[in-house]
Amino acid sequence: MALDDRKKKILLAIIRTYLETGEPVGSRTISKIEGLDLSSATIRNEMADLVDMGYILQPHTSAGRIPSDKGYRFYVDQLMAEKEQKLEEREREADEMKDMLVEKADRMERLLKQVARSLSANTNYAAMISAPRYNINRLKFIQLSRMEANRIVAVIVVEGNMIKNQIINIDEPIDDETLLKLNMLLNTTLNGMAIEDINLSIISKMKQQAGEQAGIISEVIDAVAESIKADEDLEIYTSGANNIFKYPELADNERASEIITAFEEKKQLTDIVYETLSHSDEKGIQVYIGEESPVANMKDCSVVTATYELDEGIHGTIGIIGPKRMDYDKVLSTMKKLTNELDTMFKKN
Amino acid sequence: MALDDRKKKILLAIIRTYLETGEPVGSRTISKIEGLDLSSATIRNEMADLVDMGYILQPHTSAGRIPSDKGYRFYVDQLMAEKEQKLEEREREADEMKDMLVEKADRMERLLKQVARSLSANTNYAAMISAPRYNINRLKFIQLSRMEANRIVAVIVVEGNMIKNQIINIDEPIDDETLLKLNMLLNTTLNGMAIEDINLSIISKMKQQAGEQAGIISEVIDAVAESIKADEDLEIYTSGANNIFKYPELADNERASEIITAFEEKKQLTDIVYETLSHSDEKGIQVYIGEESPVANMKDCSVVTATYELDEGIHGTIGIIGPKRMDYDKVLSTMKKLTNELDTMFKKN
DNA sequence: TGTTAGCACTCTAACGAGTCGAGTGCTAAC
DNA sequence: GTTAGCACTCGACTCGTTAGAGTGCTAACA
Numbered sequence: 001m002a003l004d005d006r007k008k009k010i011l012l013a014i015i016r017t018y019l020e021t022g023e024p025v026g027s028r029t030i031s032k033i034e035g036l037d038l039s040s041a042t043i044r045n046e047m048a049d050l051v052d053m054g055y056i057l058q059p060h061t062s063a064g065r066i067p068s069d070k071g072y073r074f075y076v077d078q079l080m081a082e083k084e085q086k087l088e089e090r091e092r093e094a095d096e097m098k099d100m101l102v103e104k105a106d107r108m109e110r111l112l113k114q115v116a117r118s119l120s121a122n123t124n125y126a127a128m129i130s131a132p133r134y135n136i137n138r139l140k141f142i143q144l145s146r147m148e149a150n151r152i153v154a155v156i157v158v159e160g161n162m163i164k165n166q167i168i169n170i171d172e173p174i175d176d177e178t179l180l181k182l183n184m185l186l187n188t189t190l191n192g193m194a195i196e197d198i199n200l201s202i203i204s205k206m207k208q209q210a211g212e213q214a215g216i217i218s219e220v221i222d223a224v225a226e227s228i229k230a231d232e233d234l235e236i237y238t239s240g241a242n243n244i245f246k247y248p249e250l251a252d253n254e255r256a257s258e259i260i261t262a263f264e265e266k267k268q269l270t271d272i273v274y275e276t277l278s279h280s281d282e283k284g285i286q287v288y289i290g291e292e293s294p295v296a297n298m299k300d301c302s303v304v305t306a307t308y309e310l311d312e313g314i315h316g317t318i319g320i321i322g323p324k325r326m327d328y329d330k331v332l333s334t335m336k337k338l339t340n341e342l343d344t345m346f347k348k349n
Numbered sequence: 350m351a352l353d354d355r356k357k358k359i360l361l362a363i364i365r366t367y368l369e370t371g372e373p374v375g376s377r378t379i380s381k382i383e384g385l386d387l388s389s390a391t392i393r394n395e396m397a398d399l400v401d402m403g404y405i406l407q408p409h410t411s412a413g414r415i416p417s418d419k420g421y422r423f424y425v426d427q428l429m430a431e432k433e434q435k436l437e438e439r440e441r442e443a444d445e446m447k448d449m450l451v452e453k454a455d456r457m458e459r460l461l462k463q464v465a466r467s468l469s470a471n472t473n474y475a476a477m478i479s480a481p482r483y484n485i486n487r488l489k490f491i492q493l494s495r496m497e498a499n500r501i502v503a504v505i506v507v508e509g510n511m512i513k514n515q516i517i518n519i520d521e522p523i524d525d526e527t528l529l530k531l532n533m534l535l536n537t538t539l540n541g542m543a544i545e546d547i548n549l550s551i552i553s554k555m556k557q558q559a560g561e562q563a564g565i566i567s568e569v570i571d572a573v574a575e576s577i578k579a580d581e582d583l584e585i586y587t588s589g590a591n592n593i594f595k596y597p598e599l600a601d602n603e604r605a606s607e608i609i610t611a612f613e614e615k616k617q618l619t620d621i622v623y624e625t626l627s628h629s630d631e632k633g634i635q636v637y638i639g640e641e642s643p644v645a646n647m648k649d650c651s652v653v654t655a656t657y658e659l660d661e662g663i664h665g666t667i668g669i670i671g672p673k674r675m676d677y678d679k680v681l682s683t684m685k686k687l688t689n690e691l692d693t694m695f696k697k698n
Numbered sequence: 699t700g701t702t703a704g705c706a707c708t709c710t711a712a713c714g715a716g717t718c719g720a721g722t723g724c725t726a727a728c
Numbered sequence: 729g730t731t732a733g734c735a736c737t738c739g740a741c742t743c744g745t746t747a748g749a750g751t752g753c754t755a756a757c758a
Contacts (some may be wrong), residue, residue: 038701038702039701039702039703040702041701041702041703041704042700042701042702045700045701060708060709060710061707061708061709062707062708062709062710063709063710
């Protein structure tokens, strides 16, 4: 059986109505919608077909129909295609959203929190944003400074100007000259290197070069190496997790508990981010409906994600999580606007 | 009417039973408890008195009784007094908990997260911990390093070895000599100063001293000043917010939503922390029952907090939030052990 | 052949009556 | 002062009924 034009129209009408009301929709409701002009009986016949084809479900015999995952998928694909066409229009609309963001976000963390907040407030779903992250993390600059007699601060800057710190306690005091030498050694050896490539052989080579002070030096290098490696987990900021309580189908204890846990532990969100980043080249926005979700305990939700670019090769992810009955149209627009906004904002800097 | 010994016994029995079951408790249940040996009728009479005195409530005419906030307060006070007596015993028990904590927490953040997790896992309530914080924040060390021609990294260490960073973009390149001079100026002027005391007059004085390079210098100083002030909000880590779903009286949409929001936004948790810290001199552990809570939308919860000491004058707060029907005995023990553990752990370092 | 009106049928949500049981308050006896 | 006994209260639960929304099917129609 083919999904002809009339079936498509009816399917879309069913989905749109269901998105609005959240209740199973019956044939009569659809028959009253303008532009179709079919009797409820005809609609019923078509609906039966749509059930057979798997686009809609019937909770029980005498109830209306609700969209299946497949139905949502059809709707979203449809929507995405439309969006693609209307891209130019959208560009022009983009500045509507400007006031959503802070004029002056002096610190990345604050900006990210703000974005998450604005995203959740605008959509009424739970929102998250991952801090931008290099695909390849390259070291840019290392500086050791003596803080106290036997305490050193190491400042490590990686590409994209992310900064990491480490306080290093050393057994015996270190003198200025040694410190200078160490700084030179670290910078000449490691600058521009990808963090993945800093392996034991390089470290032992450095220790060799350090010669006499190998003792202190190895302490320092170990600490630096560890601090670079340490922070593998990406930072994720969330907002509006409480929005899920607005949707009865997610608000029951079990489901809510799962989602809340995901938002608190961040482990699952991290998975979503990685999944998104790994597909980021294909398409701007990604929609995971129900079972399609990268994490198992969101199978009653839809997850919409998008990547933004801070700079060549530095990407982050924004995402919203809500019921399958989600206002996809609005969410897609908002995401599109927001990523555009972020992209141009970062380009300027 | 006085709260004689028998009334006390009955009241405690009611509360304990209610804590276990979460259901209103009737006279017959109490009469069957060992050690009282009274008929249900007698219990009923006493219960009526206890209702009059405000220690227990009767949800409706033919239901059993549940403790009121006043009743819980009585119970908790009782419990705290007992704990005080048994302090020596407790000291000996303290190492039971040791394996709860990591052997080697190389980073403060990770340790704090770990503590929160262990606290929520041990109690089955929602847990939080605030990062230790100086009552008075003193600058300890400032270091500017040139990263690129017109970019400087400022590393600022405050007492307690908290580190802050700031990247400063400057209009015109800065030479080594100026940088050195600036470092000297910053350290000699600001070291040991309380952050609160860095005011405009000091800043303008520094600009004066900087003389010719006042242009660049003022940029730098502004950035440093801002980065110090910026981070006024304290860091709070949470765990086990989903535990609230285990308690039906908190799991309905409205209440759950409020608590979840509090845990996500952290604003309210911050209020609780400040409240706790401001009383930390009085007593180790604090219990807020229902309406006693420092934040309004936790009036259906009990909040138990305690302070730990990282070092002289550096305090942090741990807390758990759960239903009023909370296993206070266990919670108090756990908190006590945990703060002891933290205190001794930090003392050693 | 596709569309529509009509009708019997199904199923849920909502309501109300009736029952059960836990628990109370009161009274009278011990 | 304590207790046994009893009538009373009230929520939780069950069950049957009803109303209404929606369906599937059939027969008539264009």
